[in-house]
């Protein structure tokens with residue numbers, strides 16, 4: 001299983017955000033939706049061996065963790081608006097510390113980075129990390145930030161984790177997921 005987690009520093013934690021303004025008043029939900037596509041979409045299919053956590057930190061009730069599981073998700077179309085609509089539906093559910101399913105393969109709980117990291121098995125995807133191609137073994141989980149740097153508090157939580165880079169340039173978060181998926185696909189297929 002490949003697991004991705006993206007911290008959405010401004011992304012809403014309620015269902016009141018507009019689908020027509022994902023980059024603006026929806027707190028860069030567009031970035032998170034593109035990460036969902038990069039993590040889970042294939043041409044004419046879904047990566048059933050992948051999942052992605054959206055760690056939402058915006059108003060009104062942060063933090064929330066929306067988990068989209070490739071194994072069981074249905075109705076995931078390859079566009080930002082419909083992906084955001086699925087996330088918005090999840091955010092309408094009242095939540096506690098355990099995941100609740102809002103639609104097949106889409107779950108939500110109260111919680112953020114600290115709770116996720118407690119399970120172990122993560123690396124940080126970061127432009128200042130070590131070259132992924134020089135790493136023989138990779139963990140199953142990868143944490144990214146959205147358009148902002150990780151905060152000092154987040155960096156403290158991430159401090160003990162390996163940092164992996166997919167290349168020398170700073171990429172958009174979803175592009176970093178795409179490049180990493182390609183690296184993992186190549187390894188799985190025995191290409192490198």
Ligand SMILES: C[S@@+](CC[C@H](N)C(=O)[O-])C[C@H]1O[C@@H](n2cnc3c(N)ncnc32)[C@H](O)[C@@H]1O
Pocket residue numbers: 125126127128143144145146147148149150164165166167168169170171172173174176
């Ligand atoms: C747009 S960048 C974040 C903003 C960036 N720290 C800055 O202020 O220039 C989005 C995220 O993509 C990931 N990322 C970008 N470039 C990467 C690279 N070369 N290797 C690995 N991850 C990368 C990191 O997780 C990063 O936080």
